[in-house]
Amino acid sequence: MQLVLLRFASNKSEAGRFMEGHKQWLERGFDEGVFLVSGSIKPQLGGAILAHNASLDELQQRVSEDPFVAEGIVSAEIIEVAPSKTDERLAFLLS
Known part of the structure; x- marks a missing residue:
């Protein structure tokens, strides 16, 4: 599993121009599991x-x-996490 951090850059005021595309990108990530x-x-x-569910x-x-x-609105950092214990509702993350 991974944690993706998207931190605003100095031009975050431009985010509105790309918000619809960002929302569609997020939705696709959820739709594809x-x-x-x-x-x-x-x-x-x-x-x-x-x-x-992704390498x-x-x-x-x-x-x-x-x-x-x-568009440089955010910088991205991906942190890989290897879960060793979860609540039973999240056990699928252990595989």
Whole structure:
């Protein structure tokens, strides 16, 4: 599983121009079973995504296709996490 941190760059004021494409990109990630959770990093620092079902290379490619990343609105950091214990509702993350 991976945690994707999308931190706003100095031109975050341009985000509105690319918001619709970013939302579509997020929706595609959920529809394809890669994204589990997405939300904002408070206070207005960017966003975070919990991902699974993708290799690091596949996720890096997917993240590069986010309009926010492609246009330099955010910088992306991907952190790989190897879960060793979960709540039983999240046991699928152990595989």
